[in-house]
Amino acid sequence: MKGTAAHIVRTLLLSLITLFGVSVLIFLMLRVLPGDPARVLAGLNASEDQVARIRADLGLDDSLFSQYGSFLTGLLQGDLGQSARTSQPVTQEIGVRLPATLMLAVVATIIGTIAGVTAGVVAAVRRNSLVDHVISSVAMMGVSMPVYWLGLLLILLFAVTLGWLPAAGSGDPLSIVLPAVTLAAFSTALISRMTRASMLEVLGQDYVRTAEAKGAPPRTVIIRHALRNAFIPILTVISLQFGALLGGAVLTETVFGWPGIGRLLVDSIGARDFAVVQGIVLVYAAAFILLNVIVDVLYVVIDPRIRY
Amino acid sequence: MNTTTARRRNPRIRSLAAVAALGLLISACSVSDPEAPSSEGSEGGEDATFSIAVGIDPDTFDPAGQTTTTVSNMVDYVVETLVRINDEGEIEGVLAESFETSDDGLTITLGLREGVQFQDGTPFDAEAVVFNLERITDPDLTVPQGAAFAAFQSVTAVDDSTVEITLSQPSPGFVSALSATVAGMISPASVEAEGNTYQEYSHPIGTGPYVFGEYTAGESVTVTKYADYWGEEPYYQTVVFRVVPEAATRESLLLAGQVDMIILPPVSDIESLQGNDDVEVLLAESDRTIYIALDNNDPLLSNPQVRQALNYAVDKQTIIDSVLFGAAEELDAPMAPSLFGYCETGTYDYDPDRARQMLADAGAEGASLDLLTPSGRYVQDAQASEAIAGYLREVGLEVNVTTSDFPSFLARVTAPSSEQTVDMHLLGWAPAYLDADFQMQMFREATHPPAGLGTAFYTNPQVEELLAQADVETDRDTREQLYCDASQVIWDDAPWIFLWTQSFPIVHSAEVTGIGSTPVEKFDAIYARPAS
Numbered sequence: 001m002k003g004t005a006a007h008i009v010r011t012l013l014l015s016l017i018t019l020f021g022v023s024v025l026i027f028l029m030l031r032v033l034p035g036d037p038a039r040v041l042a043g044l045n046a047s048e049d050q051v052a053r054i055r056a057d058l059g060l061d062d063s064l065f066s067q068y069g070s071f072l073t074g075l076l077q078g079d080l081g082q083s084a085r086t087s088q089p090v091t092q093e094i095g096v097r098l099p100a101t102l103m104l105a106v107v108a109t110i111i112g113t114i115a116g117v118t119a120g121v122v123a124a125v126r127r128n129s130l131v132d133h134v135i136s137s138v139a140m141m142g143v144s145m146p147v148y149w150l151g152l153l154l155i156l157l158f159a160v161t162l163g164w165l166p167a168a169g170s171g172d173p174l175s176i177v178l179p180a181v182t183l184a185a186f187s188t189a190l191i192s193r194m195t196r197a198s199m200l201e202v203l204g205q206d207y208v209r210t211a212e213a214k215g216a217p218p219r220t221v222i223i224r225h226a227l228r229n230a231f232i233p234i235l236t237v238i239s240l241q242f243g244a245l246l247g248g249a250v251l252t253e254t255v256f257g258w259p260g261i262g263r264l265l266v267d268s269i270g271a272r273d274f275a276v277v278q279g280i281v282l283v284y285a286a287a288f289i290l291l292n293v294i295v296d297v298l299y300v301v302i303d304p305r306i307r308y
Numbered sequence: 309m310n311t312t313t314a315r316r317r318n319p320r321i322r323s324l325a326a327v328a329a330l331g332l333l334i335s336a337c338s339v340s341d342p343e344a345p346s347s348e349g350s351e352g353g354e355d356a357t358f359s360i361a362v363g364i365d366p367d368t369f370d371p372a373g374q375t376t377t378t379v380s381n382m383v384d385y386v387v388e389t390l391v392r393i394n395d396e397g398e399i400e401g402v403l404a405e406s407f408e409t410s411d412d413g414l415t416i417t418l419g420l421r422e423g424v425q426f427q428d429g430t431p432f433d434a435e436a437v438v439f440n441l442e443r444i445t446d447p448d449l450t451v452p453q454g455a456a457f458a459a460f461q462s463v464t465a466v467d468d469s470t471v472e473i474t475l476s477q478p479s480p481g482f483v484s485a486l487s488a489t490v491a492g493m494i495s496p497a498s499v500e501a502e503g504n505t506y507q508e509y510s511h512p513i514g515t516g517p518y519v520f521g522e523y524t525a526g527e528s529v530t531v532t533k534y535a536d537y538w539g540e541e542p543y544y545q546t547v548v549f550r551v552v553p554e555a556a557t558r559e560s561l562l563l564a565g566q567v568d569m570i571i572l573p574p575v576s577d578i579e580s581l582q583g584n585d586d587v588e589v590l591l592a593e594s595d596r597t598i599y600i601a602l603d604n605n606d607p608l609l610s611n612p613q614v615r616q617a618l619n620y621a622v623d624k625q626t627i628i629d630s631v632l633f634g635a636a637e638e639l640d641a642p643m644a645p646s647l648f649g650y651c652e653t654g655t656y657d658y659d660p661d662r663a664r665q666m667l668a669d670a671g672a673e674g675a676s677l678d679l680l681t682p683s684g685r686y687v688q689d690a691q692a693s694e695a696i697a698g699y700l701r702e703v704g705l706e707v708n709v710t711t712s713d714f715p716s717f718l719a720r721v722t723a724p725s726s727e728q729t730v731d732m733h734l735l736g737w738a739p740a741y742l743d744a745d746f747q748m749q750m751f752r753e754a755t756h757p758p759a760g761l762g763t764a765f766y767t768n769p770q771v772e773e774l775l776a777q778a779d780v781e782t783d784r785d786t787r788e789q790l791y792c793d794a795s796q797v798i799w800d801d802a803p804w805i806f807l808w809t810q811s812f813p814i815v816h817s818a819e820v821t822g823i824g825s826t827p828v829e830k831f832d833a834i835y836a837r838p839a840s
Contacts, residue, residue: 034715034716034719035713035714035716035717035718035719037715039715039718039719039722040714040715040718041375041452042452043375043453044737044761045453045738045740045746046375046455047455047760048760050452050455053450054450085367086368087368087508093525100526152556155560156560159560159561160560160563160564163564166566167560167564167566168552168557168558168560169527169550169552171527255554255557257527257552257553257554258526259525259526259527263365263553264525264526270713270714271367271715
């Protein structure tokens with residue numbers, strides 16, 4: 001465990017360099033984008049004087065170097081700047097939206113994990129049966145179906161036709177069902193494919209045969225002996241998917257009017273709201289790093305042989 | 309093998325149980341605010357809610373900071389203006405009962421409505437008007453649409469209910485401009501209350517029929533009835549604006565009965581919505597003209613004959629019917645009919661043979677042109693551009709269509725003439741107040757990029773002369789005629805391919821009534837009520 005602790009500290013220290021790199025990269029990428037934030041912000045009807053004023057207010061007349069300098073200085077003090085669009089502090093803008101996205105990603109990951117692992121195990125255990133083929137086909141559909149389309153179909157069925165669930169928003173407790181299921185479709189499919197492959201490999205191992213031979217009940221063999229050993233690659237996929245859900249929920253959030261951070265990011269790019277885009281990208285980067293650290297620890301928990 | 313053995317053993321994986329457990333888990337994880345999303349059912353106006361789904365998340369509730377009509381529309385529930393423009397295009401008093409411009413056009417005297425109170429108890433009086441007009445013309449405040457008030461010089465309170473505005477030069481559009489949300493009257497005391505500051509004003513307090521309630525970022529805005537409102541009392545106690553960026557989802561919300569009204573459904577569904585008895589569709593008139601701006605400085609396009617040929621080459625009505633699903637009206641003047649100063653100037657009827665002939669006469673047959681179009685900004689913009697390109701190809705031109713996100717698009721079309729990289733682009737222009745003055749900005753040399761959005765780089769001394777006269781003409785009829793004359797010249801010069809004014813579609817439940825629109829792409833649903 002001592003090695004693990006050292007590993008985590010080392011990872012976190014290295015991540016500071018990563019974050020610095022991310023901050024430079026996103027800063028420069030935004031400045032390379034065509035489009036004048038002041039013009040976009042002011043609207044088409046604004047006069048050139050107003051646009052010039054806004055440009056000056058946003059500090060866009062300063063040199064790139066000094067703009068980055070003030071961004072970094074603020075960053076070190078935990079200040080991500082101010083949204084050009086709403087004049088609110090970026091930390092507040094993100095703070096308001098982040099819980100909604102986290103909630104959606106967590107629920108979708110739970111759905112995806114339970115459904116995906118279950119389907120994958122069943123498919124592996126009953127390899128080449130009808131059940132396996134059905135699961136594989138559905139999984140293929142889940143991977144290929146555009147989130148956008150699936151979301152609209154679900155809305156049509158469950159909100160418009162059946163009237164069971166809210167079509168959009170987050171005000172009602174049931175609001176999360178449709179976006180979470182939509183978001184989970186892809187990860188369920190991916191996780192089930194990975195689980196099936198990984199389980200098939202493990203089910204062929206000697207210790208599984210030994211477990212069966214000693215008369216352990218099938219459920220114990222499959223869950224305790226096979227699944228646990230097959231779980232490392234599955235966990236990797238789940239964690240990667242969770243990360244992707246944090247950042248990739250943009251379409252789902254848009255279709256379902258979910259007030260998350262993905263939509264804020266897209267709105268902010270469209271409005272060339274540099275400070276908000278920078279802030280969100282940094283938060284994503286930090287979240288990914290944190291997620292990796294957590295997964296590293298989970299590896300050790302699942303497979304005590306793993307040492308760092 | 310082992311795997312087949314395992315298969316035969318047939319374990320009971322309790323997938324059903326897992327799904328059931330998940331269901332419980334989901335219902336346990338509710339997002340904080342359990343406030344019911346919608347509407348109706350409840351009897352009477354006491355606790356009735358009216359909900360409206362819109363596409364844009366508000367940026368600011370400060371009237372002075374407005375840039376979009378959707379957000380202005382919400383602000384209008386809370387904050388009122390001094391005047392408004394009625395259905396006939398005439399100026400009508402709201403908080404000002406009278407408005408008179410002196411003969412020299414330099415002084416505007418407003419007689420204010422008496423007995424009106426702001427929602428925080430501050431009296432609405434001359435002092436409040438002075439405060440507001442000084443605020444929106446304050447150089448230290450960012451007022452994106454403040455250009456309309458450029459002629460403002462000073463304002464004084466003559467007595468409690470009279471103010472006098474002094475202008476630096478006659479500005480016939482000034483009173484009309486006071487109808488825009490930008491010139492909404494907020495309580496002077498409120499800039500220091502409720503977390504507001506003079507510069508950052510996020511909790512508006514006005515004199516309107518509704519009081520600003522709550523804004524949940526990315527989710528909704530709630531307003532509730534103002535008990536001491538001076539005018540007619542609205543029916544609904546609460547109005548909720550729900551932010552739903554996806555058009556198809558807004559439509560679903562309405563069809564599922566989860567909201568009472570939506571704006572901008574998917575245009576492709578307008579026909580099916582019109583055939584649905586549960587909802588009513590309003591294709592509201594808008595002042596937004598959609599056109600292809602031609603680069604009048606381009607060697608080829610500087611020839612008016614070529615520009616006219618392009619106008620003849622495109623079958624506008626067919627594109628409106630088949631690409632825009634009828635959600636537009638073909639232009640017959642360089643401005644929308646809802647503007648003061650509009651007069652019908654003519655049409656360029658679809659005539660490909662004539663277009664071909666004119667192009668041949670001008671030595672322009674087979675010429676190659678680039679067409680830049682935004683995508684998703686205006687109704688079916690990119691699709692319409694493709695159709696237009698198709699028509700231009702039919703008269704022998706080579707046309708390349710490129711799309712772009714809006715900020716990049718703007719950067720390209722507002723580059724100075726010497727740096728222009730496109731021959732033509734599709735653009736929409738919607739005056740913030742219904743006066744030709746605002747539309748004509750597009751045809752003046754003073755607004756050529758980078759100074760403004762006159763992206764066709766069109767200028768004609770005769771037009772400049774007529775517009776300069778109109779700028780200072782205080783007689784209404786004469787001014788109207790000047791705009792009409794200028795329109796005629798512009799129409800014949802064809803700096804644009806004149807396309808259409810797009811409609812502003814509003815769809816509401818058939819169970820409610822009293823919903824209308826104003827031609828500045830706003831809905832008018834303050835006095836919505838149940839239909840029965």
